Amino acid sequence: MQEITALRELLATPKNILITTHHKPDADALGSSLGLAGYLKKKGHHVIVVTPSDYPAFLNWMPGNDEVLVYDEKTDARVRHLINETEVLFCLDFSALSRINEMGEMVRNSPAVKVMIDHHMHPEDFAQITISDTRAAATAELIFEVIRNLGDEALIDAGIGECLYAGIMTDTGSFRHPSTSRNVHLIIAELIAAGANTARVHRLIYDNHTLTRLRFLGYALKDKLVVHPEYNTAYIAISQEELKEYDSRTGDTEGLVNFALSIEGIVFAALLIDRGQAVKISFRSVGDFSVNEFSRAHFNGGGHHNAAGGISHDSLEATVAKFESLLPQYREQLIHSA
C-alpha cells in the first residue's frame, strides 16, 4: 500500500514514461507492458515500450504492438537516449538487471524514478518503488491489482484486458499450475466483463503454428526426447543445425519443455538449446523440486520454484553432459517430488 501511495503521487501529473521487460519477452512480459501502457496513456501520460530483444510473432496482435521499440545495434543510441531522458522507468516481469542485457546498465544509471513490478524470486534493489510478489501467478495479475488499487479499474477496456489475459493465461499454463488461485479467476471474470475476448486470445497464441513449427515439434518429440525414469527426469537438447533445418523463429520452441514434463511420473524437465552465443536452458518441475535453486546453483539462472531458466557457455554436448552428471546427487529429491 505504501508503494501504491508512492505510485499515485508519481503519476499525479502527466509524465514521460518508459516501460521495459525481460529478454525474449513472453506473453506475460509483453502483455503486462502493453496492458500497463494502454492504461497509462488513458491517464494522459506519454508512454513508450522498449524490449531488449525481439519476441514471437504470435504476440504481435496486442494493441500497441506497432509502437514497441525493439533494442538492437541499430536502435542502441536512441534507446540509450530515451532511458536517460525519461522521467519514469517501469521494469516489468524481471527481478535482475542482467535479464535485459546491455539495457541493464543504462537503466541502472538512468536518473529516472524506477518502478519494478514482478513476480520472480530474489528481486534486486535497483528501483525506488518495488512491487514484487512471488505468490502472483503472473506480472499481468499484479498490473491488474495496481490499476485497481489506484482506483482506475473502470479504465480497463477490451484491449488492455486481452493483454493482461494473455499474460495470466500463459504464465498459469492455461489455468493449470498451482498458482491459479481464486484471485486469478476473479480477475479473469473482471477482464471478461471489460470485454476481453478470451477465446480469441487462446487461438492467437496457441493455435497459430506454422507447418514447419509443428513438424519441428514432431521431430523433437520423436527423435530428441531423452527420458531417465530412474530420476523422473526428461529433457530435449536442440542444436543450431536443427534450428536451422526447421527454419526456427523466435518463439518456435516455446512450450516444448512442457511436453517433456507431461510424461507420466516425470517431475523434472529441461530444454537445452544451442543459440550460438550460448546454450539457453528452460527448466520445469512439479512438486517440491526447485528448478529455481537448481538453475541458480549450476546454470547461472533462476526464476520461479517450478519454472526457471539458465545459461551455459559450454558446448551443447558439454552442457548436456553436465546436466546428466548432476542428476545422481538429486536422486532422492527427484524420486520424492510429486
Ligand code: 5GP
Ligand atoms: P523460460 O524457460 O520460459 O524462458 O523461463 C522460465 C522462467 O524463468 C521465466 O519466468 C523467466 O523469466 C525465468 N528465466 C528464464 N531465463 C532466466 C535466466 O537466465 N535467469 C533468471 N534469473 N531467470 C530466468
Ligand code: MN
Ligand atoms: Mn511472468
